[in-house]
Amino acid sequence: MTTRVGIREVAKAAGVSVTTVSHALNDATSSRVKAETQQHVRDVAKNLGYAPNRLASGLRNQRSQILGLVSDEITTTPFAGAMIRGAQDAAYERGYVVMVVNSGLDSELEHREITMLQQHQVDGVVYARLYHQGVELPPALAGIPTVLLDAVTGDPTVSSIVPDEVDAAETAVEALIRAGHTRIGMINNVDDIPATHGRLEGFHNALRRHGIQHDPRHLVIAEPETSGGREAALALLSRPDPPTALFCFSDRMAMGAYQAATALGLNIPDDVSIVGIDNLELISDSLWPGLTTVALPHYDMGRWAVNRVLDDIENPGRPPEQVRLECPLVERGSVGPPRA
Amino acid sequence: MTTRVGIREVAKAAGVSVTTVSHALNDATSSRVKAETQQHVRDVAKNLGYAPNRLASGLRNQRSQILGLVSDEITTTPFAGAMIRGAQDAAYERGYVVMVVNSGLDSELEHREITMLQQHQVDGVVYARLYHQGVELPPALAGIPTVLLDAVTGDPTVSSIVPDEVDAAETAVEALIRAGHTRIGMINNVDDIPATHGRLEGFHNALRRHGIQHDPRHLVIAEPETSGGREAALALLSRPDPPTALFCFSDRMAMGAYQAATALGLNIPDDVSIVGIDNLELISDSLWPGLTTVALPHYDMGRWAVNRVLDDIENPGRPPEQVRLECPLVERGSVGPPRA
DNA sequence: ACACGGAACCAAAACGTTTTGCAAAGGAAG
DNA sequence: CTTCCTTTGCAAAACGTTTTGGTTCCGTGT
Numbered sequence: 001m002t003t004r005v006g007i008r009e010v011a012k013a014a015g016v017s018v019t020t021v022s023h024a025l026n027d028a029t030s031s032r033v034k035a036e037t038q039q040h041v042r043d044v045a046k047n048l049g050y051a052p053n054r055l056a057s058g059l060r061n062q063r064s065q066i067l068g069l070v071s072d073e074i075t076t077t078p079f080a081g082a083m084i085r086g087a088q089d090a091a092y093e094r095g096y097v098v099m100v101v102n103s104g105l106d107s108e109l110e111h112r113e114i115t116m117l118q119q120h121q122v123d124g125v126v127y128a129r130l131y132h133q134g135v136e137l138p139p140a141l142a143g144i145p146t147v148l149l150d151a152v153t154g155d156p157t158v159s160s161i162v163p164d165e166v167d168a169a170e171t172a173v174e175a176l177i178r179a180g181h182t183r184i185g186m187i188n189n190v191d192d193i194p195a196t197h198g199r200l201e202g203f204h205n206a207l208r209r210h211g212i213q214h215d216p217r218h219l220v221i222a223e224p225e226t227s228g229g230r231e232a233a234l235a236l237l238s239r240p241d242p243p244t245a246l247f248c249f250s251d252r253m254a255m256g257a258y259q260a261a262t263a264l265g266l267n268i269p270d271d272v273s274i275v276g277i278d279n280l281e282l283i284s285d286s287l288w289p290g291l292t293t294v295a296l297p298h299y300d301m302g303r304w305a306v307n308r309v310l311d312d313i314e315n316p317g318r319p320p321e322q323v324r325l326e327c328p329l330v331e332r333g334s335v336g337p338p339r340a
Numbered sequence: 341m342t343t344r345v346g347i348r349e350v351a352k353a354a355g356v357s358v359t360t361v362s363h364a365l366n367d368a369t370s371s372r373v374k375a376e377t378q379q380h381v382r383d384v385a386k387n388l389g390y391a392p393n394r395l396a397s398g399l400r401n402q403r404s405q406i407l408g409l410v411s412d413e414i415t416t417t418p419f420a421g422a423m424i425r426g427a428q429d430a431a432y433e434r435g436y437v438v439m440v441v442n443s444g445l446d447s448e449l450e451h452r453e454i455t456m457l458q459q460h461q462v463d464g465v466v467y468a469r470l471y472h473q474g475v476e477l478p479p480a481l482a483g484i485p486t487v488l489l490d491a492v493t494g495d496p497t498v499s500s501i502v503p504d505e506v507d508a509a510e511t512a513v514e515a516l517i518r519a520g521h522t523r524i525g526m527i528n529n530v531d532d533i534p535a536t537h538g539r540l541e542g543f544h545n546a547l548r549r550h551g552i553q554h555d556p557r558h559l560v561i562a563e564p565e566t567s568g569g570r571e572a573a574l575a576l577l578s579r580p581d582p583p584t585a586l587f588c589f590s591d592r593m594a595m596g597a598y599q600a601a602t603a604l605g606l607n608i609p610d611d612v613s614i615v616g617i618d619n620l621e622l623i624s625d626s627l628w629p630g631l632t633t634v635a636l637p638h639y640d641m642g643r644w645a646v647n648r649v650l651d652d653i654e655n656p657g658r659p660p661e662q663v664r665l666e667c668p669l670v671e672r673g674s675v676g677p678p679r680a
Numbered sequence: 681a682c683a684c685g686g687a688a689c690c691a692a693a694a695c696g697t698t699t700t701g702c703a704a705a706g707g708a709a710g
Numbered sequence: 711c712t713t714c715c716t717t718t719g720c721a722a723a724a725c726g727t728t729t730t731g732g733t734t735c736c737g738t739g740t
Contacts (some may be wrong), residue, residue, distance in 0.1 A: 006726060007726065016689075017689065018726090018727085019692095019728085020688085020689060022727070023729090026728080031687095032689080033688070034687080034688065034689095035687090037688085051455055051459050052459055052727075053399070053461060053725090054457065054461070055395050055404060055725085056399055056695090056727040057695065058695090058727090059395045059694095059695045059697090059727075060456045060694075060695050060729085061727085061729095064395060065460075066460070075418065075421060075422065075425070076418055076621050076622060076681070077421075077622065078417055078421065081415060081417075082415065085442060088440060097441065098439065098458070099406075099437050099438065100424060100428060100438060100439075101428060116437055119392060119393065120437060132582075157718045190627045226625070226626040226627075230478075230628065252622070255626050258362075259628050262602055277492060280622060281416050282416060282592070283623070286565075286592055286595050286596075286623065287566075288570065288596075317669045336359035346696060347696065347697065348696085356719080358696090358720090359698085359720060360718085360719065360720080362697070362698055363699090363719095366698080374718065377719095393695090393696050393697070394697095395696080395697090396695070396698090397696080397710080398697090399695090399696085399727090400697045400723045400725050401696075401697085401698065401725085413735080498683085
């Protein structure tokens with residue numbers, strides 16, 4: 001390990017003082033150093049492979065250039081990866097770096113991990129959940145600029161971003177209506193979470209907007225698993241007046257609907273059209289035909305969250321905002337016109 | 341933002357010098373401070389909510405307590421999340437924290453990101469890929485303790501961990517043999533990567549060990565997508581002497597095999613048994629019946645990698661090792677006895 | 681000739697720790 | 711009463727930056 005080259009080495013090599021080096025490197029518009037010397041210093045620094053020690057500069061200016069990302073779980077779904085990547089990309093573009101920490105459900109552990117982030121003097125924190133839910137901000141975060149990602153809280157002073165569940169559902173259902181469907185069934189989640197209520201509302205909105213009368217027997221709720229979707233779809237499609245299209249709460253439930261259709265000898269999309277929500281490519285791309293679905297924009301939410309917290313850090317005072325992000329439709333092959 | 345409490349505040353509150361506070365807090369066995377004072381100082385520190393500034397201590401002892409995790413992509417699969425979580429858990433247990441950075445395929449970007457990690461004085465780096473492959477270590481990492489995760493390199497001086505592809509395949513195939521199958525087909529990946537060769541070798545090993553003659557026409561290679569698996573399985577199962585069981589390169593290809601079986605009116609596992617590799621729960625748990633598969637231990641590899649790099653940092657000199665980790669079988673419902 | 685101002689640069693302090701070298705106090709041995 | 715440890719404590723230096731407050735030098739107006 002060759003001894004790291006510091007600012008003094010650069011100063012010596014360039015024949016100037018460390019002060020001048022610092023100014024030459026940091027001040028874009030160098031009022032303190034002649035343009036010529038500035039260029040010279042920069043050349044020397046580059047040649048020496050000088051890389052400033054951020055511990056030192058962080059200590060000096062009380063700015064670590066580090067962001068913390070605390071999330072509840074990083075598992076089964078690829079959502080967490082997408083969020084992290086979005087956060088990391090946005091941070092990188094602005095010269096920051098992100099420390100990832102995850103605590104499962106253990107709030108004791110979470111507290112200790114936040115303490116750890118604090119010790120590293122993170123400039124801000126993105127507090128993330130991996131599915132849309134209401135949370136309370138841990139008290140340990142008081143005093144640190146924080147924004148919520150895929151979560152909301154009662155406190156109107158903290159910024160947050162979540163997917164627009166209502167809009168997402170409307171988008172999905174509109175796709176079915178556009179294809180000509182009027183007898184549309186919905187398979188909803190049994191859990192009492194924002195997505196459940198929002199998507200149901202969006203479903204009704206879309207139908208109402210198009211003057212479609214909804215048969216309440218075409219709404220069934222089930223466990224948010226493939227098996228739940230399968231059984232619900234089985235029930236719906238076995239009715240005397242089955243829906244010609246199914247709007248499923250999630251891609252996994254949609255996968256269950258595929259299984260039900262296959263079991264009943266129904267062709268997708270000729271006999272029944274299906275849409276989901278999530279755009280879990282692992283599923284939606286793998287099904288046959290591909291699943292038309294609405295994408296949950298985790299990558300973009302990650303980007304937004306760090307950009308927002310960086311704005312708060314770099315020029316504070318902007319009023320907080322609670323954003324609901326629109327979700328794009330991803331068309332594959334599971335939607336077609338209803339059988340005549 | 342209440343002004344942070346520093347070591348001087350603690351010293352003043354406890355009525356001792358900062359030196360004493362430092363010793364009281366850091367030296368487990370305090371030769372410099374009386375046990376009684378030590379306890380007193382610790383109490384005061386806790387009451388004040390003192391949290392040491394790691395920028396300062398890192399600067400002082402040339403140890404940032406930060407690890408870098410550089411990975412190529414964090415996308416579609418949940419693997420990245422599992423690796424990160426494993427890495428983060430292991431790091432936390434030893435008082436470290438991890439900075440995540442990902443560079444896609446852009447090696448220019450990768451270089452700048454590694455530079456950034458260096459500026460933050462990371463004590464070590466885990467260089468990760470999200471599927472097993474050969475890599476060259478970026479020169480920027482020279483001089484930083486580094487271990488490879490899900491990747492290998494020609495250099496025998498760097499430690500690495502990858503899944504044991506051969507063993508994984510053997511495990512999968514053994515499960516089929518154990519159920520009584522002898523006519524076993526394999527659907528392999530067309531790509532020239534370690535997994536392709538290793539799993540083929542494991543397939544042959546298992547057959548040979550049980551004295552099973554392999555019909556080379558029961559081996560087909562395809563694109564590692566669901567569609568590839570579907571078409572390959574369609575071809576195999578339509579033969580005059582179809583295999584009674586299919587060993588698929590991946591869970592996604594296995595999903596394709598499910599689709600083929602369904603299309604041919606074959607029941608799983610009664611008419612044909614199927615095993616995969618990956619344990620992508622999103623798929624293997626969602627299929628019907630559940631897919632028996634071999635898990636790729638990304639979480640454990642993440643743990644191992646950071647433990648190894650921390651060992652290298654904390655007491656250097658241990659000879660490097662290239663580890664191949666065994667992969668456990670996860671039994672669900674896709675394997676049964678061959679039809680009599 | 682003199683004061684004044686601006687340009688270019690530098691020395692030193694500060695950020696919050698850890699650790700080395702030293703000092704004071706107390707006790708035991710001579 | 712010295713002398714010499716041992717115990718306990720402290721002051722100060724160091725880590726690598728940034729930035730404040732100069733200082734030097736030179737040119738210009740009076």
